[in-house]
Each structure stands twice: as C-alpha cells, then as structure tokens.
Amino acid sequence: MAGELLIQTIDIARFRAILPALDELDAARALSLESRVVLQEAAASPFAHSRWRTSFAVLLGRILSHPELELRVFLEPRELDRVIEGVMQVLCFENGAESSLVIPVGPNWVTLDIARAVFGDFDWFRAIFYPNREDLLAYPRAGFEGRYGVLSREDVARVAVGLQPLLDDPIPSEITARLQMLADHFDVLTLSQEVRAAAEGLARLAAKALSREELTLAHTSLL
C-alpha cells in the first residue's frame, strides 16, 4: 500500500513549548537542564517504550545518562533524527502518535486508503489536506520520516461541517454515484463502509480537536 493519508490529533501548544528542546537536540551539543526535563518526560511516557519504539527509548536513556557530553560526540545523525521525531510524537500527539495501516480508524487516528478517492472529490477536503508548504509543522529535521501538515482551528471546523453529508443516513445520492463510479476498482459495499467509518472517525477527531483550544489535527501522507 502507498499514498494513504494519516490524520491524527496533536497538542499544538505542547509542540510550541517543546520546540526549544527540539532545536537544542538539532544542534547536537550538550543539552540544557530545561531540555533534559523534556527528554525525561518523554522517557517516562509509556509510548516511548512501545514495541516499535524500542531504539528510541534506548537512545533517550543514553542521552540522559550523559548530561556532560555533547550529543554529536556519541550519537549518529540518524539517531538524532529519530530522537527529535520520537520526542515530538510521544509528547505532542495523542497516544504517542500511535496509528495503523491495518486498522483504518483508531482512538486517535484515521488512515484514509481507498476512502481517500471519495474524500478527494470534496473541495473542502482538497483545500485542507493538500496543503501549501507554510501549512507544514515546522520542527528541526522534519522530513526524514515524512512531513506533517497542520490544520488551523477554522480548518478543523470546516472538516466537521464538510463531513456532515457523509454521516447522513442514507448517504446522499451524489456520493452514492461517486461510489458507483469507483466500483470498477473497488467493491461498492466495502467502499461505502470504509467511507462511513472514516467519516465517523474523522468527525470524532475533529470534535475532540475543537473541544480544547490547544488541540488540532495533523496529517501526513504515508509513502
């Protein structure tokens, strides 16, 4: 599979707060006390120790064991990339940015695969989820593992409104017609179920993001 769109909730206020620590990691010199506190918090998170992040936890342990050392002396550049990405995901994303390609809708994510073909028909969706570069989440070394686009609160509200027709029962005729058009490539029933599940999941994420000032939605294309 390729080209899926992953959408998740992110605490953008937390992201701004830890940005100085990410910049210090990027410089690869010795860390300040404030940045070490950020890393200690990341290390204490259960998400730092998930099965797919074991090397991240080891790297954090090595850094925190040697506060006197410059990071550039004992870490590899790619290891620093991994630490920056991991700290950002563990501390800023809900559930440590956990996601799945196999389970398209989870508590903190929606992965649009074949449903993306249907969502891509909506002007609001294309305007919001095919962003310009200035919409990208800016942090050091972003891009090694894909770039995140980030939504404004206005965009999140547009998503919530735009999804409404997909949540109606029955699905409006123009969307059903689009599903029929795609039937050459996909089973209609499977597609309609996937679209409905994705719409419900995305509506839930949007509602959650709108419920707290510091939250918004972030998205990235999976290669």
Added chain:
Amino acid sequence: MSHSADEAVQRAEQLEREAHDAISEFRLEEAVGCLREALAIREACQGEAHPDLIWTLSLWIYALGRKHRPESALEAARLGERRLALRRTALAGAPDELAHLLRELIDIYTFEYQVLDTRRVDELRRELAALPQAGGAQREA
C-alpha cells in the same frame, strides 16, 4: 580562538547543516563535497584531534551509507576507524558508550550481510566481547 578561526568554524558548521539537508534529499555528492570542505576547515583551525571532527565524520559516514554501494561502505569504514579513535578519547569518561561505538563500526563494515573486512571485524567483536557490559542484554533493537 582568533576571529578568523571563529569565522572558519562557523563556516564549517554551516557546511555541515547544508550537508545534512542534502543527505535528507539524497543529494549525496553535494553532501560529501560540503563535508570534505568542512573537515578540511576544522582540521586546519581546530587540529586533527579535536572532538568536533567527530560530527563531520558522522555526517560523511551517513552520506556514504545512503549511497548503498560496497565501495562507499569501505570508504565509510575508513572514516569510521578515524572517528572511533577520536571517540575513544572524547568518551574516555563514558566507558558504557564504547560498546555502542564498536557495534556501529561493525555495522559500517557490513554491507548487505557481507563483512567487508573479516579480520578487522573479528578484532572489534573480540574487543566488544571483552567489555564488562557487553552481551545480548545490552544489544539495542
């Protein structure tokens, strides 16, 4: 450090940042060019044994690794040997890091599951095995 030496070191740091960006975008020849210049600047201004050379070498090794060719791996191993010597000095107060450094060099010598210099890798493995903290439990994933 004199003003001109300070400016030269800043130039080396700028070249390293440019190299890192180039590596991420797979402009690997450009990255290697930047790093060759950065290393020459640092050697001239800071001396051949300065710990700041480690990062320049690490970026160079990173770029060569991304080329994914056996001749690049051998060149990376040559740079890795020099880096290990610098790291042994810089990390003398952190003996627990030595195992990581030895494993990294063994990895550099290994291309597509083929060991490029068996004698040298055996030496590194013997040194690794002799470390007090070496062993399966310490091996990171």
